[in-house]
Amino acid sequence: MRRVAVTGIGLVSPLGHNAADVFEAARAGRSGIHRLQIAGAHRLAAPLAATVQFDGTEHFEPPQFRLLDRVSQFAVVAARRALADAGCGLTEAERRRAGVFMGTGMGGTLSIDEGYQTLYGENSDRIKPMMILKGMHNAPAAWIGIENGWRGPNLTYSTACSSSSVAIGEAWLRVACGAMDIAIAGGSEAPLSLGSLKAWEAMHTLASEDAADPARSCKPFCRSRSGMVLGEGAALVVLEPWDRALARGAAIHGELLGYGLTTDAGHIARPSIDGQAEAMAAALAAAGIAAADVDSINAHGTGTQANDLAETAAIKRVFGARACQIPVSATKALHGHLLGAAGALEFVLSLLALRHGIALPTLHLDVPDPDCDLDYVAHGARVGAAGRTMLSNSFAFGGTNAVLALRAVA
Amino acid sequence: MTSVTFNNTEKRIRALLVKDFEVDPGTLTLDARLNELGVDSIGMAELIFNVEDEFGLKLPDVAVQLSTFGEVVQFIDEAVAGQRAAAAPYPVAHGVQTAA
Numbered sequence: 001m002r003r004v005a006v007t008g009i010g011l012v013s014p015l016g017h018n019a020a021d022v023f024e025a026a027r028a029g030r031s032g033i034h035r036l037q038i039a040g041a042h043r044l045a046a047p048l049a050a051t052v053q054f055d056g057t058e059h060f061e062p063p064q065f066r067l068l069d070r071v072s073q074f075a076v077v078a079a080r081r082a083l084a085d086a087g088c089g090l091t092e093a094e095r096r097r098a099g100v101f102m103g104t105g106m107g108g109t110l111s112i113d114e115g116y117q118t119l120y121g122e123n124s125d126r127i128k129p130m131m132i133l134k135g136m137h138n139a140p141a142a143w144i145g146i147e148n149g150w151r152g153p154n155l156t157y158s159t160a161c162s163s164s165s166v167a168i169g170e171a172w173l174r175v176a177c178g179a180m181d182i183a184i185a186g187g188s189e190a191p192l193s194l195g196s197l198k199a200w201e202a203m204h205t206l207a208s209e210d211a212a213d214p215a216r217s218c219k220p221f222c223r224s225r226s227g228m229v230l231g232e233g234a235a236l237v238v239l240e241p242w243d244r245a246l247a248r249g250a251a252i253h254g255e256l257l258g259y260g261l262t263t264d265a266g267h268i269a270r271p272s273i274d275g276q277a278e279a280m281a282a283a284l285a286a287a288g289i290a291a292a293d294v295d296s297i298n299a300h301g302t303g304t305q306a307n308d309l310a311e312t313a314a315i316k317r318v319f320g321a322r323a324c325q326i327p328v329s330a331t332k333a334l335h336g337h338l339l340g341a342a343g344a345l346e347f348v349l350s351l352l353a354l355r356h357g358i359a360l361p362t363l364h365l366d367v368p369d370p371d372c373d374l375d376y377v378a379h380g381a382r383v384g385a386a387g388r389t390m391l392s393n394s395f396a397f398g399g400t401n402a403v404l405a406l407r408a409v410a
Numbered sequence: 411m412t413s414v415t416f417n418n419t420e421k422r423i424r425a426l427l428v429k430d431f432e433v434d435p436g437t438l439t440l441d442a443r444l445n446e447l448g449v450d451s452i453g454m455a456e457l458i459f460n461v462e463d464e465f466g467l468k469l470p471d472v473a474v475q476l477s478t479f480g481e482v483v484q485f486i487d488e489a490v491a492g493q494r495a496a497a498a499p500y501p502v503a504h505g506v507q508t509a510a
Contacts, residue, residue: 063432063448066456126463129455 001176005245006253006406008184008238009348010082012074014050014231014335018081023352025334026360027381031215032335033229040194045201046209048217049192050231050336067130068143069108074234074341075140075188076147082184083148086238086250090150090182098150099180100141101171103163103187105340106196107137113193140188140234152180158340161300163187165343165394165402168237169259172404175239182244186236187341200230203269205304210364218337219364220301220330221308221372228302231336235344237351254351257389257405258286264399271307271395276300276314279401280391284318287405291319294326294405295387296359298350299376300395301330302337307395312372327377327385329353333363343394347404350392354408359385419465419487426460427479440480447479461486467493 011017014032015025025032032050041047056065056073068076079100090098111134115127133139138156145154153174157166164187171185191197200206207227210216219225237253245252260282264275284291300311308330316323331349338345353360358381365378377385392404420440427433433447444450449457454476461482462468467489476482 061432062430063453066430126459129452129459133452 002178003242004172004175004239004256005242005250006237006256006351007088007240007245007250008082008086009253009351010078010080010085010236011234011345011348012052012054012078013233013235013345014052019348019352023349023356026331026349027356027358029334029361029363029380031333031363032231033215033218035214036192038192038194043194044197046206046217048207048209048214048229050229051192052233067133069111069134069139070190070232071104071108071110071188072134072140072143074190074232075102075236076143078186078188078234078236079144079147079184082236082238088182088238088240088248088250094181095149095151097152097180099153099155099171099174099183100144100150101153101155101157101167101183101185102141102144103157103159103165103167103340103344104137104140104189105158105160105163106189106191107158108135108139109196110190110193111135113195116195144184150184159400159402160396160398161337161339161342162394162396162400162402163340163343164235165347165392165404166261166400168256168344168347168404169261169402171239172256172259175241182238182240184236184238186234186344187338188234189339189341190232191230191339192232197230206230207303216364218303218333220299220303220333220362221312221369221376222365223367223369225303225305225308225369227304228332228337231338233335233338233345234341235348237344237348252409254354254409255407257289257407258283259405260284260286260403262401264401266399268399269397271310272399273310273313273317275399275401276311276393276395277317279403280314280318280393283391283403283405289389289405292322293389294319294391296327296329296353296385296390298346298353298390298392299328299330300393301332301362303330303332308369308372311393311395312374315374324374326375327359327382328362328374329360329377330362331360343392343402343404346394347392347406350390350406353386354388354390354406357386358383415490416483416487419490420483422464423461423483423486426457426464430456430460438479440478440483442479443477444479444482457482465490
């Protein structure tokens with residue numbers, strides 16, 4: 001297997017649009033969560049979200065803009081940024097083997113929601129002709145391929161909240177084994193339609209609004225945690241063989257060491273300690289490292305009762321007595337839950353944490369849950385605590401657990 | 411064969427193509443081919459949708475080949491004329507189907 005370098009980062013996120021801004025917001029603990037303002041928001045019990053400052057018309061000419069759901073707009077713009085960051089112009093032969101690996105949980109749900117509003121809400125048959133092309137899950141990946149002329153594998157993974165970690169992991173596999181020489185991988189999500197939010201609300205997974213400050217509503221590992229807050233955005237990375245990156249003088253953000261993937265095959269929504277622990281162990285095995293080598297973790301850390309308990313127990317199972325000494329950051333308190341893009345954004349934050357040597361904070365952890373007793377970096381970013389090697393956890397409804405193992409450059 | 415409304419129909423469809431597809435008005439001659447104007451089969455579905463809104467028409471989903479701007483104008487013009495003659499909401503006997 002070949003070593004795999006991350007040579008490009010592209011972001012469209014609630015914390016900002018480039019790595020420096022996003023990391024600084026995360027380090028400083030500036031939450032991207034706020035009151036949501038969409039039509040019908042008053043019908044939500046807690047109208048909260050982490051939104052992106054983004055106007056698609058600034059990035060696309062009208063003929064193309066009309067074909068792109070917001071999820072594809074995010075994806076294409078993030079891809080432009082990642083490829084510009086990587087600075088890798090490809091030859092025609094290289095483009096034939098270059099792959100796009102995307103994750104999304106809800107695809108073009110805004111376009112689907114709009115179509116159903118026409119059909120059912122307005123009792124009209126005037127469904128717009130582009131609803132299928134805008135709504136399909138593989139549209140974000142397809143548009144990245146079209147814009148760049150990348151003609152290798154163009155794949156979309158939809159495993160709910162682990163989608164983009166799976167996408168990055170599957171791309172890593174192909175680059176590492178020599179099947180391809182360059183891939184762009186990550187996720188995109190634009191789930192903030194009323195229909196989608198009401199569906200999540202109906203599952204009783206969303207956080208209630210913090211009485212003092214809406215920005216404090218998502219509280220991973222806190223005793224008073226009440227659920228997650230949805231977010232939108234995209235995060236993409238460029239992966240290529242380490243030697244190729246060195247040969248062309250690329251700036252390397254970090255090394256993707258390996259990827260663990262397991263399936264609970266149990267409950268459709270309840271997390272499994274076994275499944276999560278086995279995914280972390282599988283990532284260690286794929287990376288060729290021991291549990292003792294892991295210096296810090298970016299947790300899945302949704303802020304739901306079930307996840308945070310299970311993840312705490314799973315980390316203890318993998319790391320034993322040392323578990324309580326490992327900094328565990330739950331950054332969803334900052335950027336919300338980006339569903340199919342969450343894993344990719346957290347992987348990028350992990351790369352940046354390693355580069356800066358700073359363990360990112362878990363915000364709003366004022367009163368710890370006695371059953372969540374790890375070191376969650378509760379009181380602000382911790383300089384010098386990220387170490388050299390991290391795991392980034394992503395667990396999902398449906399039971400797909402994906403864990404990425406990564407290492408700092410030097 | 412053109413109706414008395416042809417010029418008005420042409421003007422309205424021309425405006426749609428310029429606004430929605432960013433077609434250069436200078437290239438919009440009646441014999442201009444749609445695919446060369448950037449209106450492919452998918453774009454045609456969208457154009458027809460917007461034409462239906464513009465003219466208050468509903469075109470049945472039956473295949474007809476429209477290759478040039480002029481053919482679109484004539485087709486829509488006849489549909490408008492047919493609608494007026496029948497004074498019914500769905501008067502035309504033929505419509506547009508796009509490639510899948």
